[in-house]
Amino acid sequence: MEFLLVNLKAKINQFSYPIKIGTNILHTLPKEISKFTKSKKVLLIIDKNLFNVYGKPLIKYFGKHNFKCSFLQITAGKKCKDIKNLLKIVNYLEKNKFSKDSTLVVLGGGTIGDLGGFAASVYYRGMNLVSIPTTLTAQIDSSIGGKVAVNFNNNVNAIGNYYHPKLILCDYKFIKTLPNRDFISGISEVIKSVLITSKKDTKFMSENYAKILKRDKQVILRMLKKIINIKINLVKRDERERNVRMFLNYGHTIGQAIESSLNLKSEHYRHGEAVALGMLCVAYMAERYFKVKDLYSNHVKIFKKYNLPLNIKKFSKSKNQMLNIIYKNIFKDKKKNHTGIRFVLLNGIGNPNVVSNFNESLIKESISRLIR
Ligand SMILES: NC(=O)c1ccc[n+]([C@@H]2O[C@H](COP(=O)([O-])OP(=O)(O)OC[C@H]3O[C@@H](n4cnc5c(N)ncnc54)[C@H](O)[C@@H]3O)[C@@H](O)[C@H]2O)c1
Known part of the structure; x- marks a missing residue:
C-alpha cells in the first residue's frame, strides 16, 4: 500500500x-x-x-x-x-x-x-x-x-x-x-547525526533500538524524517562546509583514515563501521580536551545496542605498524587546513566544536586503545 x-x-x-x-x-x-x-x-x-x-x-x-x-x-x-x-x-x-x-x-x-x-x-x-x-x-x-x-x-x-x-x-x-551489515553501517551515521545535534534524539535512538533493529516501519520512518531534517538544516546554513556542515564529519577524520588504511578495493570496513571507530577516538580526545565525563562510555553504550564495532580489526603485522599507517592517513584527509588537521569534538552530546592543532600523542593514544 x-x-x-x-x-x-x-x-x-x-x-x-x-x-x-x-x-x-x-x-x-x-x-x-x-x-x-x-x-x-x-x-x-x-x-x-x-x-x-x-x-x-x-x-x-x-x-x-x-x-x-x-x-x-x-x-x-x-x-x-x-x-x-x-x-x-x-x-x-x-x-x-x-x-x-x-x-x-x-x-x-x-x-x-x-x-x-x-x-x-x-x-x-x-x-x-x-x-x-x-x-x-x-x-x-x-x-x-x-x-x-x-x-x-x-x-x-x-x-x-x-x-x-x-x-x-x-x-x-x-x-x-538491506543486508544487516549495511543497515548497521547506516545506523552509525544516524547515531553520528543525533550525537552532534540533540540529547533528545540520542535518547530516541537509545530507547527505540529494539524496534529499529527489527526495522519497524513506523519507527524507521520517524527516524528518517528526523535525521534527514538534521542534514538539511546543517547543509542549508553552510553548503560548502565552511562551518556548521563540518559537524557532520564527526568521527570521519580518524574513521576515514582507518577506512583507507585498508586498500579501497577491499571491503574490509563499511563506511559507517569505520566512522563508528572514528567517533570512539574523538570521544576519548574530547573527554581530555573539554574535561567532560562519560562521553566515551555513552558512545560505547549506544554502539553496543546496535552491534557497532568497538575495536579496530587487525590489518597489519604489528599494533605499532597499524597505528602508524592510520596516523599517516589522517594527514591525507581533505579536512586538513593550513592550521593543521581539524577534528569535530563534542563538549557533551549535542554540542559540537571544530578543534585543530592536536598533539600527536593524544591522537595516537585514542587510536591505539582500539587496536587489539
Ligand atoms: N556524498 C556524501 O555526502 C556521502 C556521505 C556518506 C557516504 N558517502 C559514500 O557512500 C558510500 C557508502 O554508501 P552505502 O553504504 O550506501 O554503500 P553501497 O552503495 O556500496 O551499498 C552497500 C551494499 O548494499 C547493497 N544494497 C544497496 N541497497 C540495497 C537494498 N535496498 N537492498 C539490498 N541491498 C542493497 C549494494 O548492492 C551494496 O552491496 C561511501 O563509501 C561513501 O563513498 C557519500
Missing part, C-alpha cells in the same frame, strides 16, 4: 527540491519528473544487485507514461566510484544524444549515488538528476547536500563537485531488503 509520510523541502542556496519519504512511492517517479522537465528521456544508473527487484518495475512505470528509459547496471561498492565508470556513463549519454534537460536517475546506495551524481554534474555542465537512495546511509546522508565524487589514486572523493538533484525519493521498502 502506498503511503507518503512527508514531503520535505530542501532549500539550499538557490536550489530547492522535494524529498519525499514514504512506502511504495516509486511509481510516482514519471509524474514527478514531468513536473520539472518536458523531456521524456531518462538514463537509469542502477546498482546491479537491485536491477531485478527494483529496476524492472521502474522501467515499466516509465514505459506506461511514454518515457524512453535506458539503463546502465553498475556493481556497487567503493571501487565503483572510479574514472572508468564515470566515462562509461558520460560516453553512454553522449553517444545516445542525451541533452541537459533529460534526466539521470540514480538508484542505489551511496557509492552509486556519488558516481551517478558526479556524472550528471559534469555532463554538459549539469543535467537533471533524480536520486533514489536505497541504503540507510544514502537516504539520510549521501543523497542530501549535493556532494558527489569519484575516488582517484586510492584517495577518497579526490575528484568531486557540489550538485543537487531535482528530487529525492526515499522509500522505506529499500530498508527492508
Whole structure:
C-alpha cells in the first residue's frame, strides 16, 4: 500500500527540491519528473544487485507514461566510484544524444549515488538528476547536500563537485531488503547525526533500538524524517562546509583514515563501521580536551545496542605498524587546513566544536586503545 509520510523541502542556496519519504512511492517517479522537465528521456544508473527487484518495475512505470528509459547496471561498492565508470556513463549519454534537460536517475546506495551524481554534474555542465537512495546511509546522508565524487589514486572523493538533484525519493521498502551489515553501517551515521545535534534524539535512538533493529516501519520512518531534517538544516546554513556542515564529519577524520588504511578495493570496513571507530577516538580526545565525563562510555553504550564495532580489526603485522599507517592517513584527509588537521569534538552530546592543532600523542593514544 502506498503511503507518503512527508514531503520535505530542501532549500539550499538557490536550489530547492522535494524529498519525499514514504512506502511504495516509486511509481510516482514519471509524474514527478514531468513536473520539472518536458523531456521524456531518462538514463537509469542502477546498482546491479537491485536491477531485478527494483529496476524492472521502474522501467515499466516509465514505459506506461511514454518515457524512453535506458539503463546502465553498475556493481556497487567503493571501487565503483572510479574514472572508468564515470566515462562509461558520460560516453553512454553522449553517444545516445542525451541533452541537459533529460534526466539521470540514480538508484542505489551511496557509492552509486556519488558516481551517478558526479556524472550528471559534469555532463554538459549539469543535467537533471533524480536520486533514489536505497541504503540507510544514502537516504539520510549521501543523497542530501549535493556532494558527489569519484575516488582517484586510492584517495577518497579526490575528484568531486557540489550538485543537487531535482528530487529525492526515499522509500522505506529499500530498508527492508538491506543486508544487516549495511543497515548497521547506516545506523552509525544516524547515531553520528543525533550525537552532534540533540540529547533528545540520542535518547530516541537509545530507547527505540529494539524496534529499529527489527526495522519497524513506523519507527524507521520517524527516524528518517528526523535525521534527514538534521542534514538539511546543517547543509542549508553552510553548503560548502565552511562551518556548521563540518559537524557532520564527526568521527570521519580518524574513521576515514582507518577506512583507507585498508586498500579501497577491499571491503574490509563499511563506511559507517569505520566512522563508528572514528567517533570512539574523538570521544576519548574530547573527554581530555573539554574535561567532560562519560562521553566515551555513552558512545560505547549506544554502539553496543546496535552491534557497532568497538575495536579496530587487525590489518597489519604489528599494533605499532597499524597505528602508524592510520596516523599517516589522517594527514591525507581533505579536512586538513593550513592550521593543521581539524577534528569535530563534542563538549557533551549535542554540542559540537571544530578543534585543530592536536598533539600527536593524544591522537595516537585514542587510536591505539582500539587496536587489539
Ligand atoms: N556524498 C556524501 O555526502 C556521502 C556521505 C556518506 C557516504 N558517502 C559514500 O557512500 C558510500 C557508502 O554508501 P552505502 O553504504 O550506501 O554503500 P553501497 O552503495 O556500496 O551499498 C552497500 C551494499 O548494499 C547493497 N544494497 C544497496 N541497497 C540495497 C537494498 N535496498 N537492498 C539490498 N541491498 C542493497 C549494494 O548492492 C551494496 O552491496 C561511501 O563509501 C561513501 O563513498 C557519500
